[in-house]
Amino acid sequence: MKRLFLLALLSVLSICSSHGRRIDSSVPARIKNGVITLKTPVRPAGAASALQMRAEPLKTVRVGFIGLGMRGPGAVRRFTYIDGVEIKALCDLEQSNVTKVQKTLSGRGLPKADEYVGEQEWKKLCNRADIDLVYICTDWLNHTPMAVYAMEHGKHVAIEVPAAMSIKECWDLVNTCEKTRRHCMMLENCVYDFFEMAALNMARHGLFGELYYGEGGYIHNLAPFWEKYHGNWRLAYNKDHRGDNYPTHGIGPVCQAFDIHRGDRMTRLVSMDTAPYVGAKIARETHGWESYAEGDHTTTLISTARGRVIEIQHNVYANRPYSRLYALTGTDGYAAKYPDKGICVKGEKVELKEVDALDLDKFVSPGLRDELLSLYEPDFAKEIKEKAKSVGGHGGMDYIMDYRLVYCLRNGLPLDEDVYDAAEWSCLTELSRLSIENGNAPVEVPDFTRGDWNKVKGFSYAFVK
Numbered sequence: 001m002k003r004l005f006l007l008a009l010l011s012v013l014s015i016c017s018s019h020g021r022r023i024d025s026s027v028p029a030r031i032k033n034g035v036i037t038l039k040t041p042v043r044p045a046g047a048a049s050a051l052q053m054r055a056e057p058l059k060t061v062r063v064g065f066i067g068l069g070m071r072g073p074g075a076v077r078r079f080t081y082i083d084g085v086e087i088k089a090l091c092d093l094e095q096s097n098v099t100k101v102q103k104t105l106s107g108r109g110l111p112k113a114d115e116y117v118g119e120q121e122w123k124k125l126c127n128r129a130d131i132d133l134v135y136i137c138t139d140w141l142n143h144t145p146m147a148v149y150a151m152e153h154g155k156h157v158a159i160e161v162p163a164a165m166s167i168k169e170c171w172d173l174v175n176t177c178e179k180t181r182r183h184c185m186m187l188e189n190c191v192y193d194f195f196e197m198a199a200l201n202m203a204r205h206g207l208f209g210e211l212y213y214g215e216g217g218y219i220h221n222l223a224p225f226w227e228k229y230h231g232n233w234r235l236a237y238n239k240d241h242r243g244d245n246y247p248t249h250g251i252g253p254v255c256q257a258f259d260i261h262r263g264d265r266m267t268r269l270v271s272m273d274t275a276p277y278v279g280a281k282i283a284r285e286t287h288g289w290e291s292y293a294e295g296d297h298t299t300t301l302i303s304t305a306r307g308r309v310i311e312i313q314h315n316v317y318a319n320r321p322y323s324r325l326y327a328l329t330g331t332d333g334y335a336a337k338y339p340d341k342g343i344c345v346k347g348e349k350v351e352l353k354e355v356d357a358l359d360l361d362k363f364v365s366p367g368l369r370d371e372l373l374s375l376y377e378p379d380f381a382k383e384i385k386e387k388a389k390s391v392g393g394h395g396g397m398d399y400i401m402d403y404r405l406v407y408c409l410r411n412g413l414p415l416d417e418d419v420y421d422a423a424e425w426s427c428l429t430e431l432s433r434l435s436i437e438n439g440n441a442p443v444e445v446p447d448f449t450r451g452d453w454n455k456v457k458g459f460s461y462a463f464v465k
């Protein structure tokens with residue numbers, strides 16, 4: 001009888017342990033009832049929520065740039081057009097990259113910046129007392145270690161996309177920002193594109209009713225660029241990592257429209273990929289690599305606490321036109337940007353002449369669409385639009401992003417994109433890999449606010465009153 005009881009107990013225990021199987025993740029993770037669940041670390045002593053975090057206003061924002069390859073020099077150039085900025089330091093692995101950017105500064109009539117050249121030199125830049133903001137445009141794996149070090153040395157940080165490549169790195173950013181009270185912004189520029197800003201504003205004014213389905217993605221054939229990344233870091237990363245390795249351009253604008261961690265939160269995802277038809281061929285032909293992890297096309301479906309669904313796609317190999325897919329579906333309307341911009345709204349929602357002609361199963365006319373886009377462009381964007389377009393950077397959105405960052409830092413305001421956005425948008429990289437590598441299993445999305453996702457009511461830009 002005793003033996004029978006022991007046998008029964010052992011079989012129950014073994015069922016429990018198979019349900020709680022550990023999986024290969026950057027933080028402790030288990031499969032519980034078929035769902036991969038990651039452990040939320042305890043908030044470190046001395047840390048507090050960074051929601052709506054403000055820092056002391058800065059009269060002048062003194063900046064140091066790390067990473068001056070294809071992306072970094074444009075950022076330095078844009079900063080030369082922003083008031084209240086001093087460019088103090090430039091850092092890269094290559095002297096030639098630094099020298100080129102010094103020419104941009106002298107061409108704009110600005111003094112030379114101090115130079116840091118070499119693998120570990122960025123630490124010296126971060127150690128300086130006369131720098132307020134460290135702006136990081138290096139390869140992906142350097143982003144979080146550099147940002148954490150900079151925040152620990154009293155600097156605000158701006159990090160190119162994705163800010164973090166693993167769940168552990170996402171938590172490192174959150175914990176360091178919460179503890180040091182330094183801002184940590186991921187430079188997700190697509191939320192500042194004109195269509196996305198206007199559609200967000202229309203959504204906030206209720207033109208689409210209740211939003212319930214959002215689409216986004218990054219579909220861009222990178223064939224002309226693979227060999228240009230320093231040390232070939234991007235192809236090398238994709239060779240070793242399955243999943244959506246570049247999710248932020250797709251997810252960022254949808255999360256702003258869905259008020260993620262400002263009234264809703266992503267709860268669970270499942271991800272699926274194709275075989276690496278093109279990626280593996282490029283890897284073999286250019287480097288002789290025999291294996292390649294990242295599938296050519298990755299699709300991820302994410303559910304939210306309020307019962308909405310977001311669909312995100314990634315493909316950097318397809319011979320097809322560029323697309324970020326961006327689309328919002330609501331109970332009363334629809335906005336889509338690719339391949340052609342289109343908007344559906346109900347007549348009674350808009351106070352414009354052409355309202356009678358509105359029909360919900362057709363896009364409004366191109367004339368009315370453009371009128372709506374202009375009407376709902378945020379005022380701050382209207383004010384700087386001309387300058388943004390003339391300075392450039394993806395048609396002006398990059399300038400608007402930098403302008404807003406500097407404006408908020410100079411006025412001691414919360415940033416448009418906070419550390420939780422950086423973590424939530426970047427975490428899809430590892431979570432999609434976990435789903436795919438475990439038979440497309442559902443994966444819980446961590447709550448990086450640790451329970452505070454419903455405290456702020458809706459997304460908004462901060463301004464001086």
Ligand SMILES: NC(=O)c1ccc[n+]([C@@H]2O[C@H](COP(=O)([O-])OP(=O)(O)OC[C@H]3O[C@@H](n4cnc5c(N)ncnc54)[C@H](O)[C@@H]3O)[C@@H](O)[C@H]2O)c1
Nearest residue numbers: 067068069070071091092093119137138139160161229230
């Ligand atoms: N937001 C956008 O639209 C957009 C567009 C392009 C690239 N990006 C992002 O920008 C980042 C950079 O991409 P890229 O195309 O310029 O790559 P890149 O390879 O051209 O440039 C990376 C630079 O970082 C430097 N670097 C690497 N390690 C360093 C270290 N230890 N110290 C100092 N410098 C170091 C390299 O010397 C190189 O010049 C990536 O995160 C990428 O995803 C974003």
